[in-house]
Amino acid sequence: MELDEGRRAAEAGDWVGAGHAFVRAAMDGSAEGAELAARVTVELEPLADGGSAEAAALLAGIYLEYFDASALPRAVRHARAAAEAGLPAGQRTYGHILATGLGVEKDEARAAGLFRAAAEGGDAYAMFNLAQLVDDPDESLRLFEAAAREGIVAAGAVLGDRLSALDRDEDALGWYVWAAGRGHTGAMNAAARWYRDGFGTTPDPVQAVRWFFVMFAHGDGDGIHEAIELVKAGALDEGQIREAGRLAGAPEAAEALIDTVLGGSRD
Structure with a gap:
């Protein structure tokens, strides 16, 4: 969408508008956007x-x-x-x-x-x-x-860190979740671990695995081992794993986790 917006602006002679649109596209990961911004x-x-x-x-x-x-x-x-x-x-x-x-x-x-x-x-x-x-x-x-x-999503993640250092754990978790919901993988990891360990809230393995799944969907698999360990420890049953997958928008990840850890133990 940003690329099309930039091209329309360029056709109209609005080079500032075009440049801003191409930069936004580049910030979203578009190599073409970066090339057009340079041009x-x-x-x-x-x-x-x-x-x-x-x-x-x-x-x-x-x-x-x-x-x-x-x-x-x-x-x-x-x-x-x-x-x-x-x-x-x-x-x-x-x-x-x-x-x-x-x-x-x-x-x-x-x-x-x-x-x-x-x-x-x-x-x-x-x-x-x-x-x-x-x-x-x-x-x-x-x-x-x-x-x-x-x-500014990174500001929410840093705010979580600063509040954590002040022992304002409930507020910190709220900002980690806020930033996690907007794509910040570091905040996803923090939210998952805090839900797992009960920082700023009571332990909630469903929410923990949810954010580990979201991390994985964003290309960061660092939390999958922790998710597997939670299931191995009996912290979640199949229904809870599927609920974590539903919340994460990743039902296929939930089924994969069930098959990987519980596949041989069902029935």
Whole structure:
């Protein structure tokens, strides 16, 4: 869908819209999206040089993500221009460059100021970045939650970690489940293990195996051994395994687990 949206925007001469659509496609794993995002830089350069802060910020991100180190000076130049124009996306991108020392002298204090300005402008990624730099733990938690509620899934997973460190296990589990439900495999693993071991809740082997199944569906098989061990230990019967598969949207995984562990013991 993003690729089609990008092509339509390109046909209409909306190169900024096209670039954003191609980047979204690339972020979803499309190799063609990454290729088209790189190609559209030819059209974005004159826009950025003509004063378009949005084109400059978009160019900086594309150069950082889809080009080699030779494009770094261009990324720095465009990010700085977009930041100086007051565009939140530019402030966030230039803040990232300063925070990591990409082609410039590392300056976390200045980066934090840019992240804060971008966050105040509503940039969710800037909220996430700022949360990792501020010294105030309460402010950090507020920023992680704000970023998560704006759709930054990784922020929810990190929030779970931070709340866990504060022994707020029930809240932590809630955020792990939130992030797991949005595709974060690390949060899936945390949720599965916490349900298995009873952190933040009473032990719930059905929910544990559910999230192990979801992990596997996302290409991470690290939890399958734990699921097998739960079944071997008698923590779930066939009906509960099937319920875990139903909740995970993976009934075939449930049947495979039943056949693997219980196949020889039924009847």
